[in-house]
Amino acid sequence: MNLELVTAQMAHNAKRIASLIQGVPVERGRWRPTPDSWSMLETINHLYDEERKDFRVRLDITLHHPGQPWPPIDPAGWVTEYEYNQRDLAQSLSGFLDEREESLKWLRGLTDPNWEAVYEAPFGSITAGVMFASWAAHDLLHMRQLLELHWAYTGLLVDPYSVEYAGSW
Numbered sequence: 001m002n003l004e005l006v007t008a009q010m011a012h013n014a015k016r017i018a019s020l021i022q023g024v025p026v027e028r029g030r031w032r033p034t035p036d037s038w039s040m041l042e043t044i045n046h047l048y049d050e051e052r053k054d055f056r057v058r059l060d061i062t063l064h065h066p067g068q069p070w071p072p073i074d075p076a077g078w079v080t081e082y083e084y085n086q087r088d089l090a091q092s093l094s095g096f097l098d099e100r101e102e103s104l105k106w107l108r109g110l111t112d113p114n115w116e117a118v119y120e121a122p123f124g125s126i127t128a129g130v131m132f133a134s135w136a137a138h139d140l141l142h143m144r145q146l147l148e149l150h151w152a153y154t155g156l157l158v159d160p161y162s163v164e165y166a167g168s169w
Helices: 003-021 026-030 040-064 075-081 089-108 128-157
Strands: 118-121 124-127
Touching (some): 003 040, 003 089, 003 128, 026 040, 040 089, 040 118, 040 128, 124 128
Antiparallel strands (some): 118 124
16 A cells, blocks of 8 residues: 555545535534434534544554554544534534644654554454555545535525436436
């Protein structure tokens, strides 16, 4: 795996995520298409907490502190526990971008990481390489989620007209 290329992709991903959030009004940022789905605000705060409490921390432990336990995480629970949907969208985005910069600095400081280093997680063995690849891919899942939220909200804005002529996913 090419650390430099994947790290550069993660830097670009942060800019893409920012472009999907910047300028979104408060009510749109908090809007959920269904009670069980996440809003844009919840999504960006999830990315923020995953950046600082999950991927970077757990990858560091896997690479540099074998045998040390990973800290517990509860991404789904954090949404309500930390009241993501009550936060300020611009501040949440800024927090994510700041944490991503910290992650990028940390990643650029790695020298010859052992991507085959293994962590024995409760769900099974995971290598540092899988952890890093998943971190980069995680961005893409949530960029898609943000786009889907924009798509669904656009349908509300143009009601009673349809967006079907645009095509489908």
